Amino acid sequence: MTKIPAGLERRREDLALITGHGRYVDDLRPAAGRPPALHIAFVRSPYAHAEIGQISLDAALALPGVVAAFTSPELASTMRPIEGATIPGSKRPERRPLAIGKARYTGDPVAVVLAENRYLAVDARDLVDVDYEPLPAVIDIEAALAPAAPLLYEEFGSNVGLVAKVEGGDIEAAFAQADRTLLLRLVNQRLVPGSLETRACMFDFDPESGQLTAWLSSQSIFRARETLANFLGLDKSRIHVQNADVGGGFGAKNAFLGEEQVTAALAMRLGRPIKWIEDRTENLIAQTHGRGQISYVEAAFQNDGRLLAIKARTVGDIGAFVAGVSPAIHARTGLMLNGPYQVQAIESITLGAFTNKAPTNAYRGAGRPEAAYILERVIDRIAHVLELDPAVVRSRNFLPPDVFPYRTVTGVQYDSGNYQAALDRLLELGDYQGWREKQRERRASNSDKLLGIGLATPIELSGDAGAAPGPREAATVRIRPDGTLLVQSGVSHNGQGHFTAFAQIVANTLHVPAEQVEVQMNDTALPAFSIGTFGSRVTQMAGSVVLLAAEAVREKALQVAAHVLEAALADLVLEDGRVFVRGTPAHTVDLGTLARLVEEQPTLIEQEPPNPVNGAPIAGLAAWRSFAAEGASYSSGAHLAIVEVESETGNVSILSYVAVDDCGRVLNHYLTEAQIQGSLAQGVGQALYEEVVYDEESGQPLTATLMDYALPSAEQIPDFVTDFVETPSPFNPLGAKGAGEAGCIAAPPTIVNAVLDALAPLGIATIDMPLKPEKIWTLIQSARQGKLAQHELAFPEYFTRHTQQ
Template structure:
């Protein structure tokens, strides 16, 4: 596929002015309309137990409070609704029939059991305090390894255990690879649970008109068309009767890619009461009861030669799924397994993944969604090989990276790598980061016995973007582009934007096709009634898929412009140029006609243009100088990067300071450097947060110990360094723009780069393993243990539970042997 050159954008985002001036409207700022009554406020009654039977819910006192409109148990609201089911990955999977709210048994702290609706939020909160629920507490299990022992408390008796799935993937001859190896090393890694923690928690506003049967929804969402379809399914309404708007979205990071039960409940109440209903999640609710990211334990066996070449990789992974299957819960650990080839040439890979139910809120997609976990496994392994062979970590990576002439490349696990130059990114980060200079500085400090320990960490990684990783399908995106009477261009996209800069990017793409200024392009999105379509903004997919849909629609509209102009200018369309708001005969600039005049003619004399097929989204005839197009790629793209972190550790306190962070990324053709850098910076901050600070903590009985921002530690501006970013551009052949993803690379590269740097600093003490987050007390304790000679030297072998399951040839759910 030929790549279309797009003039590089570097100016300001057109989205920023309302944000920085306080004019942006988030869900909580909205009301249904001037003619509609003020919204009622919904609050949720949540379980204080991680596991319990519901005996009775006493709502009488709450219902009697003045201002309360309704107080309903979950069973009354959702009993007739279908079950919520996640993406069915793998194919053989124990899938609980979970209603949108908990009706008989609660399985995590924060599980919603009842709702209160009142005219005032304060009244609703007071009424919630008057609700009395009779629970019969049950034993809880929160550790995923303990959840699989034979006598563990079971969340779903119908399954007989807490096993959700047991699947195996691989490629190559693993036994031969290990037989050839000179050495085998063992590692155990924990990718701890983290909270997406967007600045704006979830929120929604629904308004149902009983007379027309129409429901309008204002959301903070990553996927408005998916939301519309979900509402239709659970409320029994036709999709045509539902219109979804996206308000400004204060961050999402995967957590708002699908509906949750509370949003379905609010919509059902709006239909039931015939009044607008609003639900705004509190921060404590967000930290306690919304899907969390990561949550994996990985056991690694790596077979390698004395020259550092990795031959074989065995990975045994436990996915902490939580209490039920949210939309992307199982896709993440399965996706991790599919990405274990990484950017390296490996002879054989074998990966077994076990998904486990625990009495915690479900895990799901969080920035990277399986790809950071795979990169962490590989990059920690590469540094371990360097340590054991005495080779430099850069050299180990050089010897293992897939070479540029190998593309397109098919991984052992079936992933198609479209393009890349991993060596170029590695050499660039080594040069920009002055790797040799830092190594010399480190050697000097060690010789001087300095109390501050200097460490240097690398990460070279890939990230599948724009398509399926562990889930099915290559979904499409659609857009409409129109030339208007004033000569401006209108772009209508199915995207649900949430901070990435899509208004700026799509204007740039359309402007390039018509050779006009970006300011002459208006972009509309965030409305399901637009003549467009999209499945959502996630997976680093929007610029390459939605952007291509905009590009193709603009090209089609431009062809209509040229055909109409050819009639007026008495020239062949191939002899015409479009630029600066007009069409002229090439070489004869005086023979010209404006875009605005052509658009007016097309609308007033429709017989002058060819009839278009109806828009497949809404069935409307595409009139005037407009065109609709969709795009579904033949394959995903694979972006990549090389990151370098330099840290300094105070050996007396365990405190870590990041001295330098350099990120070199390959996201194909970079359309807008300012936007691309902003995406890298934000993701790096989250990756550093996971490496050093963030962790969702549970007590043994399932209580959330990190349910406030006093307890859940986020990095602040003083803890995030200035970043040095650069790009290597290898255009993708998958789409005409040559674009790959960029939004999740920082969250993929930062955790292994930071952890490798810290372990490099501690290497002279014999410290080889650490689990994130690397908080000062954890570092201090490890240093103290090393100084006392109490470090464990045992190899972290996979636990027996992996041998107690049988896995069939196709993978999938198994039972105890």
């Protein structure tokens, strides 16, 4: 599958976007004959925690062009609660799509205004008068667990929303046999997903047909349809969901938070199309954030650098309410602590805390970056304590390639891997020994520009095990009478290159030029299905089902060709869109002719059963297939960063960044490299620049604009050198694994390890992201003055208190 047909060397989906012809939700207009769309604006609480009193809409309704306005009690109190996943040990307070009675974070929506255009809606929104009675807010996640902390939900008696335990192996025995132990406090700061396009939706309800049409910017249109059906009380067959062009999602567009449901409900109530386009400040303060964890980690190890066991105590920031799969993401950290290493025992306790901040949910990596950061910081610290090369320590701890499939002590099943091969390639490609020599020379010269070398060798969970009933992924591939091929997928495309990848798979399978393959997706009316675009799952899951459907339609075509050419199946050859008998290439029939024959004589092939997703027939020379993998796949990689720290300013420059990743079989190096580089940019952002900041007293977000939230610019992102090793997954027919999150998993520990390596001669052993110049400069000055703070670390008592409760 690695051959790339002509015409697919570059992405086929980009031309419209880079020439300004993309059609995002805000570019769309209602169908002909329908009235213009109303625009909705949400009135949001300016307080992090407050009782909501009287809400006056009079001034807003008096503004010309305003069509309607509603308070949260009169609107949301009649609406169903927002649904979401729960896991054992988690609490899910009832959450309506608008705040009722109490606002729990700055940005909590309390009323809505609808007007003839967006500007009028925003003006009217600012005229809504709300009486608030401010309440004490809790912002710090550790402070939220204190006995006297202000409570977000009095009915729970505390702010604990999750208690998750992961245990495996004999932890006490492992620690008893250890030569040494160490304890670290590690922070994964809150991040904004920061997609180019904010949340957006447009809904139109036809009362005559009872059909609701939805245009979204979504990562899962089928999940969106299910959510709307449950919330609105509509049969999902009455809901048609389509994705417009999507300007990024990164996990945050996997689930609705309430604004979309309100917009859909009002479209039905008012009989008018309604559009909502989130503004950037709303996006920064009210869309879900990512990460948000503090971990205390104790590691037991031997004098040769072998890691024996890990005890981890993590508190995760849930925010003001449970959004999507937030508890599962925080709980996943403990499950992933084995990484690529041989570990005898792991004991992890994770608490989730409610705070007066925007909720957290999936953000690129979703639990894997947090675990990788913990583990890779621990491995590097072991190396520095023992004065061993970090590359050597990693090699001594790697799982060997002959142990796969491998079940970790936490119960996770790894499919395949070759971790040493990736590290060996990295050390060669990145000139690791050459940089170590340069570092020795730099240190001998007492240069004020400190050179640091950082490594990380994390793993990445991708795909899914298919535990839920029914298909996880389904697609149809059709040969049309004109000889072209049609691929219909349930995927919600977010810019990753799926149109190109699916066309490549079908072109390879049916031996046709790439130009003959059309790909359709982003529409629930298609004979296809997908649970969504997340978790680096699409190539291995949706790509695999496209392959299965293409193989099935190829076999059907060959059956018809055998009838037409009066030849045995084994003697047929398919090349360049034509079937011929081996040895007699002049005796041929093209695919278009075969499709026409099947239309005229359907009995030439065994007809496909109706599509089980919507019951529609699959007629013609076509095949519908579904797929659910036996298990998840586990990618891996080895990353190297070379940094220079200016001791007089604290500024960090990345001189070199090399990444060698193993994402199974690579179908298209161009697409895969793009995914690696994009996620690396986000990983660099977390390591050096990005951080959601709130005022600790008032709970006001201090990063509410892009002037305050430091997304890295192109100038701040280094040139990356990438390469691949391939250990195919046995769990899907492509042998593919995920690649989309590798960079944001690996880059933070790689860069932090590099900076700490640069600072090691000064006795600086720890630092928290983001590595801002003033933070580094302060540490350097303290070290030079002999005033580095010495902290006695211990597991905080709140872990014991809340786990015993």
